[in-house]
Amino acid sequence: MAAQPIGRHFLQIPGPTNVPDEVLRAIAAPTIDHRGPEFARLTREVLDGLGPVFGTTNPVVVYASSGTGAWEAALVNTLSPGDRVLAFETGHFATLWRDMAEALGLRVDFVPGDWRRGVDPDTVAERLAADREHTVKAVCVVHNETSTGVTSRIPEIRNALDQAGHPALLLVDTISSLGSIDYRHDEWGVDVTVSCSQKGLMLPPGLGFNAVSDKALRARESARLPRSYWDWKPILEANRRGFFHSTPATNLLYGLREALRLLDTEGLPQVFARHRRHAEATRAAVRGWGLEVLCADEREHSAALTAVVVPEGHDAETIRELILDRFNTSLGAGLGRLAGTVFRIGHLGHFNDAALIGTLGGVQLGLRLAGVPVGEHGINAALDVLGRKETA
Ligand SMILES: *Cc1c(COP(=O)(O)O)cnc(C)c1O
Numbered sequence: 381m382a383a384q385p386i387g388r389h390f391l392q393i394p395g396p397t398n399v400p401d402e403v404l405r406a407i408a409a410p411t412i413d414h415r416g417p418e419f420a421r422l423t424r425e426v427l428d429g430l431g432p433v434f435g436t437t438n439p440v441v442v443y444a445s446s447g448t449g450a451w452e453a454a455l456v457n458t459l460s461p462g463d464r465v466l467a468f469e470t471g472h473f474a475t476l477w478r479d480m481a482e483a484l485g486l487r488v489d490f491v492p493g494d495w496r497r498g499v500d501p502d503t504v505a506e507r508l509a510a511d512r513e514h515t516v517k518a519v520c521v522v523h524n525e526t527s528t529g530v531t532s533r534i535p536e537i538r539n540a541l542d543q544a545g546h547p548a549l550l551l552v553d554t555i556s557s558l559g560s561i562d563y564r565h566d567e568w569g570v571d572v573t574v575s576c577s578q579k580g581l582m583l584p585p586g587l588g589f590n591a592v593s594d595k596a597l598r599a600r601e602s603a604r605l606p607r608s609y610w611d612w613k614p615i616l617e618a619n620r621r622g623f624f625h626s627t628p629a630t631n632l633l634y635g636l637r638e639a640l641r642l643l644d645t646e647g648l649p650q651v652f653a654r655h656r657r658h659a660e661a662t663r664a665a666v667r668g669w670g671l672e673v674l675c676a677d678e679r680e681h682s683a684a685l686t687a688v689v690v691p692e693g694h695d696a697e698t699i700r701e702l703i704l705d706r707f708n709t710s711l712g713a714g715l716g717r718l719a720g721t722v723f724r725i726g727h728l729g730h731f732n733d734a735a736l737i738g739t740l741g742g743v744q745l746g747l748r749l750a751g752v753p754v755g756e757h758g759i760n761a762a763l764d765v766l767g768r769k770e771t772a
Contacts, residue, residue: 390709392739394526394556394685395579397729399635403582406638407631414630420622426633427619429640432648433581434554434573434591435564439619441612443588444629447555447576450588451477452484453610454551454572455518458596460604461485463517466507466548468500469493472527472716477520477553484605489516495718496676498525498532501540508544518549518571524557526579527715529687529724530675531561538569549599555579558589559643560655560684560728571596577632580684582639582729586632642730655683658727658736661765662686665740668758669747674722684728685712689721694752696723703746709739733766 391398412418430440443449459465467478468491481488491503499521508516519541524531534552541550549571554563558573559580565573570593577587592612600612614625643651659681666673666688674687690696700711700723712724725743727736740762747754 385708387708390707390735390739390742392726393710393712394724394726394728396585397579397582397726398731398735399584400582400639400642400730402642403635403638407584407635409631409634411630414627415623419630422630422633422637423619423622423624426636426640429637429644430589430591433559433640433643434575434589435568436566436573436591438566438594439592439612439616441590441592441615442624442628442633443590443610443615444586444627444632445576445588446585447553447574447588448476448480449610450555450574450576450590451480451553453588453590453607453612454574455481455484455486456603456605456607456610457590457592457612458549458551458572458599458603459484459486459517460602462487464489464515465518465520466504466516467491467520468503468522468532469495470498470522470528470530470532471495471525472718473525473553473555474520474522475716477522481520486605494676495525495528496530496674498530498677498680499537501533501536504537504540505543508541508546508548511546514547516546516548518551520551520553522553523563524554524561524682524684526556526685526712526724527687527718528674529682529685530677530680531557531682531684533679534563534568534570542569549596556684556728559639559651561682562648562652565591565593569593571599577636580728581636582642583632583635586629587636652683654731655728657765658731658733659683659686661736661762662725662727662740664761664765665744665758668761669744669754671747671754674718685724685726687712687714687718687722687724690723691752694750696720699723699746699750699752702750703742706746706749707742709742709746711743737763737766
């Protein structure tokens with residue numbers, strides 16, 4: 381049995397992420413009456429603060445749920461049994477969303493992918509142009525595929541829908557991008573933006589979100605998939621008075637209010653620039669080690685995490701275990717078909733240069749100790765990026 385580790389744990393998985401002390405302290409307050417006036421003020425502050433983070437002036441529905449729950453909410457509020465939806469095999473999470481849609485009784489056109497690229501806007505355009513009868517009711521896209529470290533280009537995908545003149549709803553999973561990577565629900569014409577608390581928003585798990593367009597709200601009126609807990613309407617009605625229709629996750633909402641304040645203080649453009657810079661430094665380290673970044677398209681590198689391909693003959697799980705054991709640092713495992721062949725470095729949320737240097741130092745040494753032949757230049761290449769004058 382290893383000795384109790386000393387010092388802070390480095391939680392460098394791409395979610396849940398490190399929770400700032402301010403947020404932890406905010407959560408550690410007495411739970412209040414969720415039907416009283418103080419709660420109504422909390423609801424208004426939180427709902428007002430969420431809008432800018434989603435880039436919307438429309439409602440954001442808040443659930444006591446994981447991100448998976450918020451996926452289900454997006455589907456059951458907008459679609460009917462047997463509806464066709466277009467989805468793309470960008471990785472593990474896109475595949476799980478497909479499975480859920482099928483389990484709910486939807487027919488999914490799942491465009492195959494190699495788990496190294498995002499959604500191809502040209503394919504979206506082709507598929508929708510071919511659907512002259514407009515039988516496809518929704519297009520489901522994972523903005524940042526957390527299993528691969530690939531970010532799909534939502535504005536170009538929106539453009540593809542518009543070019544095809546197709547009325548399908550656009551449903552986007554921003555679970556690992558919101559609050560880390562530039563995102564604009566209104567400007568990009570997204571109908572439902574799905575997200576949750578434990579990634580870029582720097583909270584513990586337990587809150588799910590749906591930002592909804594007017595078109596999505598209209599679709600809800602005729603959507604016939606069974607829904608009860610996930611129904612937007614009773615929640616939005618109660619929200620107007622400052623409440624929720626069932627008991628909300630009060631203490632997580634305290635944390636959310638604080639996390640939104642932190643994001644606002646840093647400023648979203650700076651938050652996004654910080655994530656891009658840490659991602660660039662991480663990729664420089666990976667190249668310096670002589671290893672390969674999984675993402676195969678320069679335009680699609682994720683700013684939130686980097687998936688690293690482990691050379692043949694080595695097991696990513698052994699490397700992760702060694703790094704956890706020696707450096708008290710958690711890295712993300714390879715998910716689904718990537719199990720054992722990649723590990724993922726999360727660089728999102730509450731994070732800074734020193735934490736990245738510590739993480740990459742642990743990875744470099746861990747790779748060496750695991751017998752993976754790596755160039756010693758990796759960490760220095762990352763330092764070179766971090767040492768450049770900040771431009772953002
Ligand atoms: C984490 C994640 C999910 C799943 O969220 P849960 O809170 O675990 O249900 C879905 N999609 C993406 C892109 C994710 O990163």
